[in-house]
Amino acid sequence: IHPTGKLFVLSDGVGKHTTVELSEPLDEEISGIIEVVGRVTNQATIMCVSYVQFREDKSPFDLELYNEALKIIHEFPEYFPFG
């Protein structure tokens, strides 16, 4: 997380990173798995609209499995449409 709190970097668990920009600085500490909803900018960063922290108090989140699931849904848009 950048010191200004307006930027943070996410890793996808398999070596790739992306920068997330916020319009307002973070007002809380965030850590662990974050789901960001936002727009991709032409600098290949994400302009964050909203984010949510995944709870991992009971079980850790399997990010690798999630990445595999994403590949599958993009491969089968007929079974997982984005409206």
Next chain:
Amino acid sequence: QTIVPCTVSQLLAAEQVDETFRICDVEISQVTVVGIVRHAEKAPTNILYKVDDMTAAPMDVRQWVDTDEAGGDNVVVPPGTYVKVAGHLRSFQNKKSLVAFKIMPLENMNEFTTHILEIVNAHMILRKNLMSASSAPPSFPSAGIGDMGGYGGGGSLPVNGLTAHQSQVLNLIKSCPVPEGMSLQELKLQLRSMSMSTIKQAVEFLSSEGHIYSTVDDDHYKSTDAE
């Protein structure tokens, strides 16, 4: 009666004929949806949530509240929580919504990943069953994804004289509108889980049975069935 995991976008796209909803000809009634609560409004007899799974705009989910029952079910799930909703699809004045019989906050976020995979798995199996005109109701495990890889590699039980692979290839060729027919390359592009040799074997079989014929060259085929 099965309960089918769906995306909100699928529910919105479902067509209604009388009392029945269909997604690509698959009949659906009871569904599960996983998403994040964006809004929660408590009324005396029900709680109205707006659940967002990012495939479409948040969907209205209504949960009826038993006014005699204390505690438990009457607790409102706060916005920002991921939930799994099990309920019935409804449509009123062309607006779709869900009536939930169960709303469970996700305790393990891996259930979110599981739900995504279950959606693809379930819809794939349900449509495949329709294609092979199977009369047995589909059953698929709610826990455990089964063998996703098995769908592409297996499917060798002949139905109507055609295996699942052959049916898929035939249906694609049938659906091709261009005069020169569908090419092997195009089939390979559409049937990503099938190897080229499997496709070629299917084409050879279909051709020998008279379901398809080659057009401009041995790589292009059209269906003999009038569409």
